[in-house]
Amino acid sequence: MNITDLRKKLSEAKTFFINHDYQSALEISISIKEILFNNNDIGTLYMESLGLIKKIYQEEHKFDEYNKASHEAYNASCISTHPQKPRFMFASLFGIAHSLQLQSKYSDALSYYLQTKSVIENTTSDYITNYDLYNLHNHIGGMYFKLGEYKESIEYYEYSLEYLLKTNYNVNVLAATYSNIGGIHFHLNEFSRAINYFKLAQSTYKEFDNSINYAKTLSCLANCFFLDNLYTDAIQYYLKAAHILRSNNNTLDIVHILVNLAECYTNCKMYHNAKDILVEVESIISSTTHHEYIVLYLLSIGKFYSNSNNNFYDTDKAIAFLKKALEVSTEQNLKYQSIEILRMLSNTFSSEDNYQQAYEHYIKYHELEKEVLNEEAKKSAERFHFERTLLEKENEQKLLHQRHEAEQEKVRLELLHKEKELESSINQIVEKNNFLQGISSDIQKFVKSHKTSNPEALERIVELIRKHISHGAVSGMIYDEISSVHGEFIKRIKTLYPALTDMEVRISALLRMKLTSANIATLLFISQRTVEVHRLRIRKKLGIRKSDNLYVELLNM
Numbered sequence: 001m002n003i004t005d006l007r008k009k010l011s012e013a014k015t016f017f018i019n020h021d022y023q024s025a026l027e028i029s030i031s032i033k034e035i036l037f038n039n040n041d042i043g044t045l046y047m048e049s050l051g052l053i054k055k056i057y058q059e060e061h062k063f064d065e066y067n068k069a070s071h072e073a074y075n076a077s078c079i080s081t082h083p084q085k086p087r088f089m090f091a092s093l094f095g096i097a098h099s100l101q102l103q104s105k106y107s108d109a110l111s112y113y114l115q116t117k118s119v120i121e122n123t124t125s126d127y128i129t130n131y132d133l134y135n136l137h138n139h140i141g142g143m144y145f146k147l148g149e150y151k152e153s154i155e156y157y158e159y160s161l162e163y164l165l166k167t168n169y170n171v172n173v174l175a176a177t178y179s180n181i182g183g184i185h186f187h188l189n190e191f192s193r194a195i196n197y198f199k200l201a202q203s204t205y206k207e208f209d210n211s212i213n214y215a216k217t218l219s220c221l222a223n224c225f226f227l228d229n230l231y232t233d234a235i236q237y238y239l240k241a242a243h244i245l246r247s248n249n250n251t252l253d254i255v256h257i258l259v260n261l262a263e264c265y266t267n268c269k270m271y272h273n274a275k276d277i278l279v280e281v282e283s284i285i286s287s288t289t290h291h292e293y294i295v296l297y298l299l300s301i302g303k304f305y306s307n308s309n310n311n312f313y314d315t316d317k318a319i320a321f322l323k324k325a326l327e328v329s330t331e332q333n334l335k336y337q338s339i340e341i342l343r344m345l346s347n348t349f350s351s352e353d354n355y356q357q358a359y360e361h362y363i364k365y366h367e368l369e370k371e372v373l374n375e376e377a378k379k380s381a382e383r384f385h386f387e388r389t390l391l392e393k394e395n396e397q398k399l400l401h402q403r404h405e406a407e408q409e410k411v412r413l414e415l416l417h418k419e420k421e422l423e424s425s426i427n428q429i430v431e432k433n434n435f436l437q438g439i440s441s442d443i444q445k446f447v448k449s450h451k452t453s454n455p456e457a458l459e460r461i462v463e464l465i466r467k468h469i470s471h472g473a474v475s476g477m478i479y480d481e482i483s484s485v486h487g488e489f490i491k492r493i494k495t496l497y498p499a500l501t502d503m504e505v506r507i508s509a510l511l512r513m514k515l516t517s518a519n520i521a522t523l524l525f526i527s528q529r530t531v532e533v534h535r536l537r538i539r540k541k542l543g544i545r546k547s548d549n550l551y552v553e554l555l556n557m
Contacts, residue, residue, distance in 0.1 A: 003045065006032050010049055022056045029053045042080035047073065047088050054095055063099055070096040087127035089119050094136065101143065110143040134163035138177065149413075150184045157181045172213075175204035179217060191224045198224065212253075215244035219257050231264040238264065251284050255293045258284075259300045266304060271311045278304060291332040298325035299341055306348045318348050335372050339365060353446070355439050366432060373424055418485045423513065425481065430519045482509050489554075499541050507534045512554040 013028035029052045036046040050073045057066035070092050077088035097112035116136055120128055141156035161177050182197030198221045205214040222237035238261040245254040258281045265274035278301050285297050298321050304310065306318035322345050329337040342365035350358035483490055486509050493500065493508055500508070510520045517535065521528040535550065544553050 043082045066099050084127045106146040113140045130163045130166040134160045154184045175201045191228045215241045231267045235264045295329045295337045430522045
């Protein structure tokens, strides 16, 4: 059978595929592939037949078979002498990565996307287009985003934008890329940069007349203004977005917008407006079984009634709504929502002087937050465990180099994870100590100013609270963790400035982590005045002028 006949057979297979007769399409494609391979004809027709095989497996969600076909395509491309060899290698590795991405195996997908990038960097080919490079860098940016590596994600999304602008791009794709970059800046709390990119997306979507995406971009802009405490600007954008989504009967997408809009109105002391919006949200969720939206509404209305400045302030209603929200979130295992609800309940009970309930809910909040943190730590360890499947045809030198790079990346990611975990531990201890000390102080004031029939019970609560306040032992454990994560800095500052005391070195490390004097005092169980004295001594011993920023100087050390 000659090439012309094989092309006719492949066209026949494609027709079967279009008509969803996957079995017939698969049988023909496999037979074409085997004939070509046996004749050592590893060219475009061979790759087209394998490409159709992969499409069939993808349609049938047979990811193992899809991966095998992709690996087969890569192995074949390595021994191919066809001018499009780099293109074949690119497509096969990209296919493996995309398959892993569809299975939510993001770290493995990232490894293959990076391997695809390595193939491109080590070859020159007119068959790799700027759109291919856009697509690859866009996917790498997406994987880094999924893995929580936002800086790297921005870097690759910006590369993808550069390549996209060199093509005859689709305006909708351009707007989506702007939105992706804006979204990452938003996650990093870099609101001014996020706003710039969202506005680029906004103008592009408007030009393209894509109403839904235009509305979602307006919502993203509103979120930036909202978190930057620019509530008036946020309200304007939320109202525009809500109007578009209402006109498109997009009811569920509007819930998040309306909830945030209500909170903006509350922060602007426009309580009747906020109440009207929450009534609208209630009417929307009354016809849905989407538990996350139900919890979101119950939490929002609970927060609304718990605001003591609110004309509608009612702690009984607040507690009732929050308890209902906690019940639903617990049933549906919505742990992140449960954390926020428990925190709100603790604060609401505390405002009612119900310290026992406040304390019980705070402990539950703290324990659940710790549980979630541990789960995230476990996921991160699995996520960042890069195991690259390297093929036999690879050069040994290249293999060693890639392994070295993977180990370096793994070490960097593990250190980054430890830093995040350490910051979380410190914030939890400081928050817990401040909270418990505040409750203890309030109870003691209450006992002094009021007669009570059971002062011993209150004293027992105070004693219980004191036992849960972290003292020196916990601070020592935290410093051990700091030494583990920031050991190089501590070693360097001790070597450069031997006159520093152990306490000054400890405080220097905490200042470098952006902790305030008040939080350092709470963590080390010393007075804030003592911390300030140590700061002055550190400045003097390091030769840092009053006009210079101590944090910046320590960070650059």
